Amino acid sequence: xxxxxxxxxxxxPDIEQLxxxxxxxxxRIPTLVWALCLKxxxxxxxxxxxxxxxxxxxxxxxxxxxxxxxxxxxxTALERVLPGHGLIVAVGPSLHLGPAVATLPGPTIAALxxxxxxxxxxxxxxxxxxxxxxxxAHADDPDTATAPHELTPPDATAQxxxxxxxxxxxxxxxxxxxxxxxxxxxxLTDPDVRAHVQTALADIGRTLIxxxxxxxxxxxxxxxxxxLTAAGIGTLSPAERTVLALVLLHTVALPRAQGRHTHPQxxxxxxxxxxxxxxxxxxxxxxxxxxxxxxxxxxGMVDTAGQGNYVPGSCLQRLSEASxxxxxxxxxxxxxxxxxxxxxIARRRQAARPxxxxxxxx
Numbered sequence: 001x002x003x004x005x006x007x008x009x010x011x012x013p014d015i016e017q018l019x020x021x022x023x024x025x026x027x028r029i030p031t032l033v034w035a036l037c038l039k040x041x042x043x044x045x046x047x048x049x050x051x052x053x054x055x056x057x058x059x060x061x062x063x064x065x066x067x068x069x070x071x072x073x074x075x076t077a078l079e080r081v082l083p084g085h086g087l088i089v090a091v092g093p094s095l096h097l098g099p100a101v102a103t104l105p106g107p108t109i110a111a112l113x114x115x116x117x118x119x120x121x122x123x124x125x126x127x128x129x130x131x132x133x134x135x136x137a138h139a140d141d142p143d144t145a146t147a148p149h150e151l152t153p154p155d156a157t158a159q160x161x162x163x164x165x166x167x168x169x170x171x172x173x174x175x176x177x178x179x180x181x182x183x184x185x186x187x188l189t190d191p192d193v194r195a196h197v198q199t200a201l202a203d204i205g206r207t208l209i210x211x212x213x214x215x216x217x218x219x220x221x222x223x224x225x226x227x228l229t230a231a232g233i234g235t236l237s238p239a240e241r242t243v244l245a246l247v248l249l250h251t252v253a254l255p256r257a258q259g260r261h262t263h264p265q266x267x268x269x270x271x272x273x274x275x276x277x278x279x280x281x282x283x284x285x286x287x288x289x290x291x292x293x294x295x296x297x298x299x300g301m302v303d304t305a306g307q308g309n310y311v312p313g314s315c316l317q318r319l320s321e322a323s324x325x326x327x328x329x330x331x332x333x334x335x336x337x338x339x340x341x342x343x344x345i346a347r348r349r350q351a352a353r354p355x356x357x358x359x360x361x362x
Contacts, residue, residue, distance in 0.1 A: 026081070026085070027081075029064075029069050029070070029073045029074065029077055030077040030081045030082060032064060032067065032069060032120070033060060033064055033069070033074055033077040033078060033081075033082065034077075034082055034087055034088075035119050035120055036060050036063050036064060036119075036120050036122045037055065037060055037078075037082065037087070037088055037095065037097070038097070038101075038112070038119060039116075039119040039120060039121050039122065040053070040055035040059060040060065040122050040123070041053050041054070041055055041095075041096065041097045042097070042116075043121075043123075045112075045113045045116035049097075049101065049104075049109055049112070049113075050097055050101050050102045051096060051097055051102075052096065052097045052101075054091070054094035054095065054096055055094065055095050055096075055122075056093070056094060056095065057075075057078050057095055059122050059123075060074065060078060060095070060122055061074050061075060061078070062122070063120065063121075063122035067120060078095070082098070083098065085098075085100060086098040086099050086100030086101075087100050087101060162193075162196060165187055165193060165196075166193070166196045166197055166200050167200070169185055169187060169188065169193070169197050170197060170200050170201060170218075172184070172185065173185075173208075173216060173217060173218045174206070174218055176217070177300070177314060178217070178300075178314030178317065179209075179211050179213070179215035179216060179217035179314070179317050180215060180216050180217070181214075181215050181216075182214060182215070182216065185216055188216060194208065201218060202221075205220065205221070205224045206218045206219065206220060206221070206224075207219060207220070207221045207320070209317075209318060209320065211317050215317075217317055217318050218318065219318035219319060219320060219323075220318075220320075221320070222320055222322050222323065225320075225323065236295075236296075237292075239284060239288050239289075239291075239292050240292045240295055240296060242281070242283070242284060242292075243278065243284070243289055243292035243293060243296065244292075244296055244301055244302065245330075245331065245334055246273070246278050246281055247273055247278070247296075247302055247310055247311075247312065248312060248327075248331060249331060250271070250273035250277060250278070251271045251272060251273050251310075251311055251312060252271070252312065253328075253331050255271045271311075272305045272306070272309035272310055272311045273309070273310050273311075274308050274309060274310070275289060275290065275293070275308060275310075278293075278310075293310060296313070297310075297313070299313075299315060300313045300314050300315030301313045301315045301316060329345045332345060333345060333346070
């Protein structure tokens with residue numbers, strides 16, 4: 001049994017809200033290959049679509065070539081593009097539908113079921129349709145028409161209601177790789193909308209953050225972050241923390257101490273660091289540093305700026321002001337633990353900790 005996040009119906013990313021940060025869609029050939037895979041694994045629309053039946057890569061390749069696609073492009077889609085999106089997985093010599101298919105919203109599955117016969121069938125290449133169908137319902141097609149209640153368009157008033165706008169903004173902020181500029185979320189200029197968004201985020205343990213550049217993102221409130229840290233949820237390993245600290249020291253802290261910039265922000269830096277520079281820290285091997293960088297990059301805490309150059313990642317912009325200040329203090333404690341400033345920070349933090357009640361013995 002596995003667990004995977006998915007969007008509930010009505011909360012999937014809205015391209016109009018995401019703007020230039022909208023997730024990339026599949027190109028034409030991978031879309032065609034995905035349609036062939038779906039039909040091969042799900043030949044009967046009256047049964048559940050997932051996990052479906054196993055199918056072979058050779059079957060899909062032959063069908064794709066028959067439809068006019070380049071074999072190499074079809075092979076690339078099967079080996080890299082679709083597995084990278086979790087749409088298919090390889091189990092031994094066979095292919096199966098991937099875990100991302102299990103998280104498709106109900107309305108999407110319903111639309112695919114209605115237009116199932118329009119999916120290109122790899123087993124019957126002489127009757128395949130030249131392109132995969134849209135997931136929208138085809139009300140004017142008598143072969144795919146269903147009961148009227150299934151084709152009723154959503155209420156336009158509801159689509160523009162306060163709740164819909166709030167959900168769209170929360171979805172955009174939570175799914176974007178980095179902070180979104182105000183032009184992508186013009187509704188947030190309305191104080192009432194911001195209040196609704198803050199309330200919705202608070203219900204899921206998140207908060208709205210305005211970055212120093214004026215962009216919008218979300219993050220954990222300090223109390224939630226502290227509770228997660230205390231529980232060991234989502235924390236980094238000692239090696240990963242060390243590598244992240246080294247990246248921040250080389251790209252932000254040291255350049256600032258040398259007068260090359262004056263801002264306190266972790267992401268507004270023009271300075272990068274290489275693996276070779278990081279490996280000068282003899283406490284970690286190159287292999288350990290490389291593995292930590294891979295994890296930190298996947299988490300958005302580190303990003304790449306050209307081949308072999310690393311900079312702080314966009315995830316650091318989700319930190320609150322208190323967390324940003326605490327991170328600067330942590331670097332002071334790590335860089336000069338015996339200094340006067342480090343001692344003052346340690347004393348203040350010790351005084352701020354809640355007193356542990358002593359146990360009285362009878």
